[in-house]
Amino acid sequence: MQVSSGVHDRVSALRSVHIPRAREAYYTMPPQEIVIYPSRRLALILVLSHAGAAAAAGLVDMPSAAHAGLAAAIVGNLSVTLLRFAFLKSGDSITAIRIDEAGELVIRLRSGSWRTARLLETSFVSPYLTIVNVRTADSYFAQHAVLMPDNVSHEDFRRLRVWLRWKRPRIPGPVA
Numbered sequence: 001m002q003v004s005s006g007v008h009d010r011v012s013a014l015r016s017v018h019i020p021r022a023r024e025a026y027y028t029m030p031p032q033e034i035v036i037y038p039s040r041r042l043a044l045i046l047v048l049s050h051a052g053a054a055a056a057a058g059l060v061d062m063p064s065a066a067h068a069g070l071a072a073a074i075v076g077n078l079s080v081t082l083l084r085f086a087f088l089k090s091g092d093s094i095t096a097i098r099i100d101e102a103g104e105l106v107i108r109l110r111s112g113s114w115r116t117a118r119l120l121e122t123s124f125v126s127p128y129l130t131i132v133n134v135r136t137a138d139s140y141f142a143q144h145a146v147l148m149p150d151n152v153s154h155e156d157f158r159r160l161r162v163w164l165r166w167k168r169p170r171i172p173g174p175v176a
Contacts (some may be wrong), residue, residue, distance in 0.1 A: 015129045033098045034160050036088065039151035043086035050078040085146045092144040097132065099163060106133060107143070117143070130157070132164070 015109045059104045084090040096108035117134035120142055124131040132145040144154060149157060 031098070031100045032156070032159060032163075033096060033148075034152055034156040035096050036094060036145060036147065037151045038059060038087045039146075040086075040150050041148050041150045042146060043082055046078060046081050046086055050074055059126060085144070092143065094134075096142060097160070099160075107136070107145070118162075124162050124163060127161075130161055130164065132160075153170075 042066060048167050052076050054071060058067065058076065080090075085092050085148050090096055091109065091111045093110040094107050095110050096115075098108070100106070100108040105119055107117045108114050115136045115138070117136045120133040120135055122133045122142070124133075130147040132141075135142050147157060147160070152160070155166065
């Protein structure tokens, strides 16, 4: 049975259409800059979780000096996390993330400096909480940006989550 030339022409025309794969679409993404603002919602969550930790520590039977030390550690940790992640008052708080055309990350710190960073696999993406973990070339330790719907614009939050899901480095699994 012979295929008519009209059908053959249509099939070959469809084959010549270039449909970009998801990886190719990532490279053509326009540059974007996400500005991060202080988050009241994150501050409330941090205060409540630290209060819960203090209440749980109060229920444990231990000497009063240990209770006082543990309470001081919890309050100290609360103040550091509030300043760094919720209120963005620490000098090393990430206040903006810039993604260029090639997919390279650049972060702006509260101190005003811009640093090139590498996205880490431990970043977390969900609709209500996104944690961007990065490492700069001049630092051994990772830096974190905690993003919630109330500290970035809605459209920037959506675009960043989509970019993180497609760009995130994947560890190849075992070959079956």
